[in-house]
Amino acid sequence: MSAKKKDKSSAETMVKKEREVSKAKLIPVHIMGKRYDVPEGLTLMKAMEYAGYKFIRGCGCRGGTCGACGTVYRKPGDYRLQVALACQKTIEPDMHITQIPFFPANRAHYEFADLTSAPEEVFKLYPELFRCVACNACTKACPQGIEVMDAVSALKQGNITVAAQIGFECIQCGLCTSRCFGELVQYHMFQLARRIYGARITPRAEHLIEMTKAIDEGRFDNTLEKLRHMSEEELKELYRKREEEPVTAGEDWRPKDKTYL
Amino acid sequence: MRLAYYPGCTLKTKARNLEEPAIASLEALGFELEEIPRWNCCGAVHSLADDDLIHQVAPVRNLIRVKEQGKDAVVTLCSFCFNTLKRANLLMKDDAEKRDTLNSFMDEEIDYSGEVRVLHLLEVLRDEIGWEALAQEVKFPLRNLKLAPYYGCTLLRPREVAIDSVENPTILREFLKALGATPVEFPESTRCCGSYQIVSSPDSISGYAWDILSSALSHGAEALVLTCPLCDYDLGQGQKELVKRHNGFKGMPLFYFTQLLALALGLDPQVCHFELNHGSPESLLRENGLLP
Amino acid sequence: MSVSISPGRVRSEFVKKIKELSGETLQLCYQCGMCSGNCPMVSNMDLSPRQIIELARLGLEEEIANSKTVWICASCLACTVICPRGFDLSRLMEAIRLLTLRKRVDYVRPEEIPVKERGELPQIAMVSGLRKFSG
Numbered sequence: 001m002s003a004k005k006k007d008k009s010s011a012e013t014m015v016k017k018e019r020e021v022s023k024a025k026l027i028p029v030h031i032m033g034k035r036y037d038v039p040e041g042l043t044l045m046k047a048m049e050y051a052g053y054k055f056i057r058g059c060g061c062r063g064g065t066c067g068a069c070g071t072v073y074r075k076p077g078d079y080r081l082q083v084a085l086a087c088q089k090t091i092e093p094d095m096h097i098t099q100i101p102f103f104p105a106n107r108a109h110y111e112f113a114d115l116t117s118a119p120e121e122v123f124k125l126y127p128e129l130f131r132c133v134a135c136n137a138c139t140k141a142c143p144q145g146i147e148v149m150d151a152v153s154a155l156k157q158g159n160i161t162v163a164a165q166i167g168f169e170c171i172q173c174g175l176c177t178s179r180c181f182g183e184l185v186q187y188h189m190f191q192l193a194r195r196i197y198g199a200r201i202t203p204r205a206e207h208l209i210e211m212t213k214a215i216d217e218g219r220f221d222n223t224l225e226k227l228r229h230m231s232e233e234e235l236k237e238l239y240r241k242r243e244e245e246p247v248t249a250g251e252d253w254r255p256k257d258k259t260y261l
Numbered sequence: 262m263r264l265a266y267y268p269g270c271t272l273k274t275k276a277r278n279l280e281e282p283a284i285a286s287l288e289a290l291g292f293e294l295e296e297i298p299r300w301n302c303c304g305a306v307h308s309l310a311d312d313d314l315i316h317q318v319a320p321v322r323n324l325i326r327v328k329e330q331g332k333d334a335v336v337t338l339c340s341f342c343f344n345t346l347k348r349a350n351l352l353m354k355d356d357a358e359k360r361d362t363l364n365s366f367m368d369e370e371i372d373y374s375g376e377v378r379v380l381h382l383l384e385v386l387r388d389e390i391g392w393e394a395l396a397q398e399v400k401f402p403l404r405n406l407k408l409a410p411y412y413g414c415t416l417l418r419p420r421e422v423a424i425d426s427v428e429n430p431t432i433l434r435e436f437l438k439a440l441g442a443t444p445v446e447f448p449e450s451t452r453c454c455g456s457y458q459i460v461s462s463p464d465s466i467s468g469y470a471w472d473i474l475s476s477a478l479s480h481g482a483e484a485l486v487l488t489c490p491l492c493d494y495d496l497g498q499g500q501k502e503l504v505k506r507h508n509g510f511k512g513m514p515l516f517y518f519t520q521l522l523a524l525a526l527g528l529d530p531q532v533c534h535f536e537l538n539h540g541s542p543e544s545l546l547r548e549n550g551l552l553p
Numbered sequence: 554m555s556v557s558i559s560p561g562r563v564r565s566e567f568v569k570k571i572k573e574l575s576g577e578t579l580q581l582c583y584q585c586g587m588c589s590g591n592c593p594m595v596s597n598m599d600l601s602p603r604q605i606i607e608l609a610r611l612g613l614e615e616e617i618a619n620s621k622t623v624w625i626c627a628s629c630l631a632c633t634v635i636c637p638r639g640f641d642l643s644r645l646m647e648a649i650r651l652l653t654l655r656k657r658v659d660y661v662r663p664e665e666i667p668v669k670e671r672g673e674l675p676q677i678a679m680v681s682g683l684r685k686f687s688g
Contacts, residue, residue, distance in 0.1 A: 119274055120672035123679070127663035127671045130679035131687065134301045134319035136369065153301040156676060158274035181315060270676040305680040306628060309647035311576035316684065341677050418630035419641075427634050453593045453629030459674065460682025461624065461661050465597050472593070490675045498673070 027093040044071050044097055045086035058101030064088040067171030070143065070178075073097040083143050083175045103174035105185040108192070117200035119158030126189050129155055131182035138176035138186050144169045148176045148186050155189060163190060164197035223260050264385065265332035266294035267323055269342035270302050276339070276490035278534035282523035283338050283382060285532040290390060290398060294336065297326045305341050306457070307348040314362055320349035321363055325370050327377045334378040336385055338519065340489040344415035347379040347422040381416060383432050383488070383518070384424050392439040400527030402441025405549050408516070409445045409482035410434055411473065413492045414453050427451075433486060436518060440525040445482040449473045454495040467499040467506075474503070474513050483545055484514040486521065493517070497539020514542030524551055554604065556613060563612035567652075571609055574648035579610040581640040588632035588642050598622040602632055602642055609645060623649045624660050628685065647685075654688030661686035 024039035060068035069086035108125035138148035167190030308316035354375025410433030
């Protein structure tokens with residue numbers, strides 16, 4: 001397809017989509033206190049864009065993994081604040097929404113190479129940890145459904161492993177911290193815990209150590225050198241003819257051609 | 262017999278020498294400490310203000326965990342945790358208005374109204390086992406050891422949570438007698454070590470510590486017996502300085518009561534983690550043939 | 554110690570607040586001084602515990618605010634259990650501390666505790682210290 005044709009077709013799709021949107025029922029939402037009527041079915045993020053907001057910050061992957069679009073909302077008739085990632089949550093009529101894409105939380109500076117696996121590393125860098133009152137507002141504010149308070153408890157108890165495991169799915173949106181009575185910085189503490197857990201607590205993979213050592217010692221130097229001197233066509237050919245590992249292969253699967261092992 | 266057990270944060274790090282000998286000793290006595298699931302820090306101190314309910318949430322949440330576990334009592338080793346949990350429990354039992362406010366604040370939890378009993382391990386030893394029965398279990402009596410019981414504040418005050426007589430407590434004395442040791446009474450045994458003042462004015466702590474240590478010493482004690490990791494820190498960390506400052510003072514070993522229990526029951530001294538003690542008690546134990 | 558009392562110096566609002574916060578009846582105290590006599594921290598205090606009660610019920614907020622006493626108190630309850638009138642002084646001390654802490658004036662800030670101590674202090678020291686000294 002030529003570039004011109006491609007342009008034309010994508011423009012057609014856009015028009016088609018716009019028509020669909022314009023056919024959609026409009027529902028009221030309140031963005032930072034102002035009412036807008038937006039087509040139903042949009043995410044909070046798209047609803048904001050529809051209303052005219054342009055994101056310079058507060059928007060990242062649009063896929064629910066980067067944590068850039070933390071949003072607080074309230075539904076009519078419910079006193080409770082709720083949270084979501086703006087790119088994931090679908091609007092509902094008369095929702096009140098506002099983004100808290102960034103929170104100016106305290107973030108400790110440290111040289112990771114100097115840190116050990118001792119629980120005191122966390123106590124030293126984040127002493128406000130001990131101001132937790134176990135109110136559980138952090139857990140209620142987590143769009144990832146993490147038991148945030150349990151991870152804070154684990155840190156207080158000196159258990160970095162448990163904290164890192166509970167906080168594994170944290171995407172650093174910072175909504176926990178925005179709601180914290182004790183002004184703790186849960187998400188930065190969890191990042192520290194994950195780093196310490198990953199680098200200092202989990203056992204090293206023996207085979208990886210062996211393999212990197214072998215690479216350092218030049219086990220693949222010749223093969224790499226050979227590949228470097230191949231033409232593009234030769235490389236493509238090599239790639240096409242490669243022997244693929246079957247999806248169901250077990251751990252002891254080996255290719256027939258062992259040249260590159 | 263299985264007992265619901267609330268450890269407290271410090272027992273998982275700096276005070277493993279309080280926790281591990283307790284677990285091992287109770288096992289030897291036919292009890293199992295079952296750690297309550299998903300416990301959080303108890304808050305360490307009871308909030309004393311009438312309108313300050315947010316600081317009651319932490320201890321109450323732990324009591325809810327005990328109830329969820331289907332237990333009617335929870336055992337603590339750390340006297341700070343004991344005090345905070347027990348006072349919060351009384352509040353939930355006796356003050357209907359505050360109870361309702363706290364229950365509705367914790368809307369994600371089951372309702373609680375003070376159903377769980379909060380116990381300190383010393384009470385379990387006294388009331389469930391009994392001093393005579395405990396004495397029967399002793400394999401290595403702590404003969405000749407002159408030990409001063411130090412209660413500090415939180416086992417005995419306020420009156421409504423005290424595990425013994427506020428003015429004239431005997432529970433640690435009886436405990437030490439059962440282990441075959443020689444208890445040494447001294448007037449400062451219930452005097453505060455300075456507690457959390459260590460955070461704001463660490464310099465004043467050595468004065469409080471000296472009042473207590475020198476009094477125990479002058480009454481003939483060779484070591485102090487403790488139940489609280491904060492007492493241990495306040496009375497222990499400044500001893501090097503006290504040795505320099507006070508002529509003739511050579512330092513005073515500090516024991517957790519659970520370490521003495523494990524030793525007397527003839528358990529492997531490794532469970533006592535003496536390496537975590539302030540004022541290295543090993544030489545005293547060696548002199549008395551209690552350590553190889 | 555002598556204090557001058559005049560209608561202009563008395564803060565009735567202050568008396569009302571500390572009564573509310575502590576839940577204690579200040580009039581119970583008959584100034585016997587058992588609290589001061591039994592206080593293990595009294596030698597480091599500029600006003601004795603007994604004096605705090607008297608100044609508090611007179612509404613002399615300034616004298617109390619200028620004193621270190623409530624920050625030297627370790628809530629050990631030695632005064633509470635000995636008081637012949639059943640007055641819980643530990644609650645009055647807490648109420649006075651809270652009047653300051655709730656204005657976002659911390660007596661101890663976590664970041665001001667030396668790094669080395671943060672690593673050495675047992676967790677209960679940090680938790681209790683920050684509960685009593687930061688708002």
